Amino acid sequence: MTAAPKLSVVAATRNDEHGGNQMARTQLFINGLAEQALRFKLPVELLLVEWNPPPDRPPLAEALSWPRSEWFAPRIVVVSPELHARFPHADGLPLFQMIAKNVGIRRSAAEFVLATNIDILLSDELFASFAHDLKPDALYRVDRLDIEADLTRNPLPSPAECRALPWLRAHRQDGTHYPDGRREPWYARARSRFNRAVWNATHGGALPDLFTWGCGDFTLTTNKVWEGMHGYPEWPMYSFHLDSLALVMAYAAGVEMVTLAPPQVVHHLEHGAGSGWTPEGARRLFGRLDAAGVPYLSGSGYDRVAREILRKGRGFHPLNESDEWGLGGEELTVVTP
Structure with a gap:
């Protein structure tokens, strides 16, 4: 790519077949970005953080195909198993997702940085908006649509086929929401609203209504905002709720929260139950984490930390106090596939 990137896309993974058909989902993610960058003529860099690569599997540079053009430049930032082993709970959690994303965010070159995941496809309408419509002091969120693609097919379906x-x-x-319109029963929703009202009344009022659902799959803001927040919290635990705290930090700093309307959406390639959070697989996920002794932030824990941030008043209040967030003090291997 000859032009400076207008957008940096950051994701983290390792070749361990997490969630099933992981390399197929990652390949579709790469293909989708590369094809859209070329078609819309938007210079995009992809920073894929390869965290703790398994020694018995090929590295990502070899396991995947890497389309290149003057509009798309992929880079792989490698965090070694030795570095991973320094963190608490490294044996139970092979990938610290938010620390890994910080590694990519810190090393990004574009003004706007999208933190996302390797099972995400961007709608054409969303990608087209990146060229002209982004504001420098805003954080963008979108709806996420879960889809089920045939990831065992050879050749793989195209990103366009998956988006359809x-x-x-x-x-x-x-x-x-579900396509048939079903929601929780009215009495369950009423009970939830009542419990939330009681909680808020006894804990200092309601938190701001931030779009935290699935925010780890799409959080787009400027490099300057990410720098002000020192990225995501770098706590050695499962990533649940850590992505939401980035939204709270941005809100506290006065960053405008923008929700883009459909059809500006992301499409999420469904993975195995218990490998990530879904309404149906939540119990299995947390059972697996509990069995492995891996900590995670509870809903009440998120509420407590969010209130602590907001009580500090207007401004950036990074949860990572060190200026070396994102492994800034480490010399990491960068591979251009």
Whole structure:
């Protein structure tokens, strides 16, 4: 790529077949970005952080195909198993997702940086908006549509074919929706609202209504904002709720929260139950984490930390106090595949 990137896309993974058909999902993610960058003529760099690569599997540079053009430049930032082993709970959690994303964010070159995941496809309408419509002091969120693609097919379906699939769930600011219109029963929603009202009344009022559902799959803001926040919290635990705290930090700093309307959405390639959070697989996920002794932030824990941030008043209040967030003090291997 000859031009400076207008957008940096950051994701983290390792070749361990997490969630099933992981390399297929990652390949579709790469293909989708490369094809859209070329078609819309938007210079994009992809920083894929390869965290703790398994010694018995090929590295990502060899395991995947890497389309290149003057509009798309992929880089792989490698965090070694030895560095991973320094963190608490390294045996139970092979990938610290938010620390890994910080590694990529810190090393990004574009003004706007999208933190996302390797099972995400961007709608054409969303990608087209990146060229002209982004504001420098805003953080962008979108709805996420879960889809189920045939990832065992050879050749793989194209990103366009996947984006055209019917959605299984839509994750919106007000929660999860299904195509048949079903929601939780009215009495369950009423009980939830009552419990939240009681909690808020006894804990200092309601938190701001931020679009935290699925925010780890799409959080787009400027390099300057990411720098002000020192990225995501770098706590050695499962990533649940850590992505949401980035939104709280940005809100506290006065960053404008923008939710883009459909059809500006992301499409999420469904993975195995218990490998990540879904309404149906939540119990299995947390059972697996508990069995492995891996900590995670509870809903009440998120509430407590969010209130601590907001009580500090207007401004950036990084949860990572060190200026070396994102492994800034480490010389990491960068591979251009």
